[in-house]
Amino acid sequence: xxxxxxxxxxxxxxxxxxxxxxxxxxxxxxxxxxxxxxxxxxxxxxxxxxxxxxxxxxxxxxxxxxxxxxxxxxxxxxxxxxxxxxxxxxxxxxxxxxxxxxxxxxxxxxxxxxxxxxxxxxxxxxxxxxxxxxxxxxxxxxxxxxxxxxxxxxxxxxxxxxxxxxxxxxxxxxxxxxxxxxxxxxxxxxxxxxxxxxxxxxxxxxxxxxxxxxxxxxxxxxxxxxxxxxxxxxxxxxxxxxxxxxxxxxxxxxxxxxxxxxxxxxxxxxxxxxxxxxxxxxxxxxxxxxxx
Numbered sequence: 001x002x003x004x005x006x007x008x009x010x011x012x013x014x015x016x017x018x019x020x021x022x023x024x025x026x027x028x029x030x031x032x033x034x035x036x037x038x039x040x041x042x043x044x045x046x047x048x049x050x051x052x053x054x055x056x057x058x059x060x061x062x063x064x065x066x067x068x069x070x071x072x073x074x075x076x077x078x079x080x081x082x083x084x085x086x087x088x089x090x091x092x093x094x095x096x097x098x099x100x101x102x103x104x105x106x107x108x109x110x111x112x113x114x115x116x117x118x119x120x121x122x123x124x125x126x127x128x129x130x131x132x133x134x135x136x137x138x139x140x141x142x143x144x145x146x147x148x149x150x151x152x153x154x155x156x157x158x159x160x161x162x163x164x165x166x167x168x169x170x171x172x173x174x175x176x177x178x179x180x181x182x183x184x185x186x187x188x189x190x191x192x193x194x195x196x197x198x199x200x201x202x203x204x205x206x207x208x209x210x211x212x213x214x215x216x217x218x219x220x221x222x223x224x225x226x227x228x229x230x231x232x233x234x235x236x237x238x239x240x241x242x243x244x245x246x247x248x249x250x251x252x253x254x255x256x257x258x259x260x261x262x263x264x265x266x267x268x269x270x271x272x273x274x275x276x277x278x279x280x281x282x283x284x285x286x287x288x289x290x291x292x
Contacts, residue, residue: 051150058151061144065137065211069283070094073163079156080104082163085131086239088225090168092131096161099153103162106153113149114142119188120178127178129166130185130225136213139191139206185226217243217280241279 062068071094073082081096099106105113105123112123120127120134128134140148171177182188191210193202208214217238219227227236234253235245247253254262261271269277269285277285 051154054147054150055154056151058147058149059155061148061211062151063287064207065148065213066284066287067097069280069287071097077157077159077161079152080159080161080163084164087129087131089172091166092129092168093164093166094132096159096163097152098156098159100158100160102160104158104160106158108149108153110146110149113152114145117145117148119186120182127175127182129175129178130181133213133216135186135227136210136216138186138188139210141190144211181224181226184224214246218246238280243281244275 068078070083070085071079071081073080073084073094076082077098079096079098081094083094084091085094096104098104101107105116108116108123115121116123116128116134118134118138118140120130120132122128167173191206194205197205215227215232218233218236219229220231220234220236222228233245233247236243245253248255250256257265257271257274261274265271265275265277266285266289269282
């Protein structure tokens with residue numbers, strides 16, 4: 001699932017479904033600072049779920065990850081790819097993730113889908129570019145990966161068209177080089193709950209660091225296009241857009257925002273006197289956060 005800039009071992013651990021109340025927004029904001037500015041809600045665990053329940057949960061998770069925003073080209077069918085994602089090394093075109101067996105992921109096994117999601121490796125062994133935020137999705141639990149797979153394969157209509165190929169200049173067109181990049185910058189571990197923190201804190205951390213992939217836009221990147229972990233969520237670039245600092249800093253971040261400010265912004269894109277969502281963030285709100 002490509003991110004526009006380019007919207008974990010919890011493996012057996014599930015995230016409980018909790019309504020996004022004002023009180024919870026406040027506690028999450030205090031716990032993980034700015035991260036809640038792009039958090040999404042995830043459903044309950046998949047253990048024992050029927051196929052219908054798994055698909056429904058996968059739909060919820062796909063919305064939480066805002067997959068449709070980057071995997072839908074201008075005027076195109078949902079999830080059929082074709083969106084050109086501007087990066088400093090050239091445009092990367094998002095892929096077709098419908099269940100088409102010719103141009104999508106219809107031929108992927110669950111294991112192959114999970115490798116693409118969390119390791120950036122396609123079914124044919126080719127490497128994905130980190131415009132697809134697999135460095136964040138590496139934290140996604142096995143249960144959530146299975147639910148996403150079920151939704152995309154069973155519920156999304158297949159679109160048998162191929163998006164344009166990504167054509168980067170040498171040496172960036174050598175996808176094998178991403179194997180070395182992954183050694184340097186991919187932490188391929190599921191989310192590990194912090195036992196010293198509350199369940200809500202851990203849930204917020206899982207959401208914002210994983211499916212929400214907030215850091216993909218809101219963190220600066222180094223010369224090798226990896227996120228600068230020393231400046232996590234301190235602001236980044238999303239094509240022509242500047243993604244603001246969403247840390248708990250009261251001056252440059254969202255530390256001075258009230259719970260009403262945060263909740264209102266996530267649901268409407270407007271925090272009166274503070275911010276108005278535009279560009280990729282407005283899309284995330286329209287496609288995902290507004291619907292939570």
